[in-house]
Amino acid sequence: MDRPRITIFDTTLRDGEQSPGCSMNVQEKLRLAQQLDRLGVDVIEAGFPIASDGDFEAVQRIAASVRRPIIAGLARACTGDVDRAWQALQGAAHPRIHIFLATSDIHLKYKLRITREQCLEQARNAVRHAKSLCADVEFSPEDATRTDVAFLCQVVEAVIEAGATTVNIPDTVGYTMPEEYGQLIRTLHEKVAGIDKVVISSHCHNDLGLAVANSLAGVQNGARQVECTINGIGERAGNASLEEIVMAMRVRPDRYGYETAVASEHLFSSSQMLAEITRVPVQPNKAIIGRNAFAHEAGIHQDGMLKNPLTYEIMTPQSVGVPDSRLVLGKHSGRHALALRCEQLGHQFERRELDEIYRRFVVLADRIKKVQDSHLLELIQDVTSGMVSNPETAGGHSKRFPPATATLPYSRVASAAAGGISAGNSADGHPAHVAGSAGQAQVTIPFAEHHGEQEDYLWGV
Ligand code: KIV
Ligand code: ZN
Secondary structure, eight states: OOOOBOEEEEOTTTTGGGSTTOOOOHHHHHHHHHHHHHHTOSEEEEEOTTTOHHHHHHHHHHHHHOOSSEEEEEEESSHHHHHHHHHHHTTOSSEEEEEEEEOSHHIIIIIIOOOHHHHHHHHHHHHHHHHHHOSOEEEEEETGGGSOHHHHHHHHHHHHHHTOSEEEEEETTSOOOHHHHHHHHHHHHHHOTTGGGSEEEEEEBOTTSOHHHHHHHHHHTTOOEEEEBGGGOOSTTOBOBHHHHHHHHHHOTTTOOOBOOOOGGGHHHHHHHHHHHHOOOOOTTOTTTSTTTTEEOSHHHHHHHHHOGGGTOSSOGGGGTOSOOEEOOSTTOOHHHHHHHHHHTTOOOOHHHHHHHHHHHHHHHHHSSSOOHHHHHHHHHHHHHTOBOOGGGTTTOSSBOOOSEEEEEHHHHHHHHTSOOOOEEOTTSOEEEEEEETTEEEEEOOOOOOOTTHHHHHTTO
8 A cells, every 4th residue: 555655845955055154056056956856855945036146046047957846946925035936936847936934923023023913914915926926835934833823823724725735834943842843733733724735844953953853753743745955954953854854764664654755775975965065074973874874893783784784784775875884994893894804805814814813903993993904904914924834833724823922013003093002901801012112012912712603792892
């Protein structure tokens, strides 16, 4: 059975662009709009045409060249704004005029200096005017979540009567809580006459880090459009992140029985393109598309991942377009992952050889956060060149392993670590005594007993 469709309204080019340092020129907006089209979003809010000539041109150019999705232009609730938006949207295959007017007493009193009655009238008139131009009209009562609920119901009813087809409920200042936002959407459904004729939309800001949770609560209570941005960019702390909304619904259909038309395999490239255009990097631990979102460093995790990715991954990197799951080699890594990386670099080792590589690796990783392939190759070379024939092990191994006190070339480690070596335990609890002298470091690591299958699990946690 088909699941209800959630309309994805992308506002990266409008609300997203309002975030500090994220402004884009017309060419850049056009390029991103084409990517959003590939991604499969339903609505692209291309800009705020009255705000500047650049914004007008961007909306106009996007409207003319991106034909599949709805293209929305923002307008305040006044004739001049609505006309300018409509002018910019002329060439669109599917135009939408999006009107907003604040409704909370704080905004009415201090910002707009109008009464509730005047607000109601202004909203109604602006929507009527827009409707005379364009069949698709969205209305947003700005600061809805701090608006008196009875008054909000009155405004929503008025704009539906005036012809709005979508009513968006913005948590403009990121103040609401998930249950509260869900309840608000439910109340509108229960109290507003004609609500079934329109699509209710969520638009949540992230000031308390709840934008995605609030949007999902909205969906669970009847919202059928979600407004969001790539990488969650937007005013102040940002908007709800598109990739998180889409993947939450995709990964948990048991909780959210809805679907979107987003081609999730384009999420990563969309995020990368935005970061490249704005030069605002994505935080490494950002869900879904951050550099570390699919990286596993802890030994236990790496071991589990290698045995079955389901142990630590709730979605595949490929499903969101991340090229490959990356096992980061660092001080928490285990031997299983190290052996695999060595193999990928063309080196296969028997157990005791790997022990030695691993011992040195732990010391190195303790000094530098991430062991790159180049470091590992140097280390392998050091270890293998230090191995000479050992009569004691003849018959067992063709190479002699250095004694428990090993010599690690200090200069290479130091250049990689950009810092000096100091004595102490390696962070995973393996005692590692390191004493530097004249460009060399003495590394003393007692041999450990093997513990069969448990070993990868216990080592390098
Ligand atoms: O956050 C907000 O209230 C807005 C409106 C213009 C929809 O962005
Ligand atoms: Zn907003």
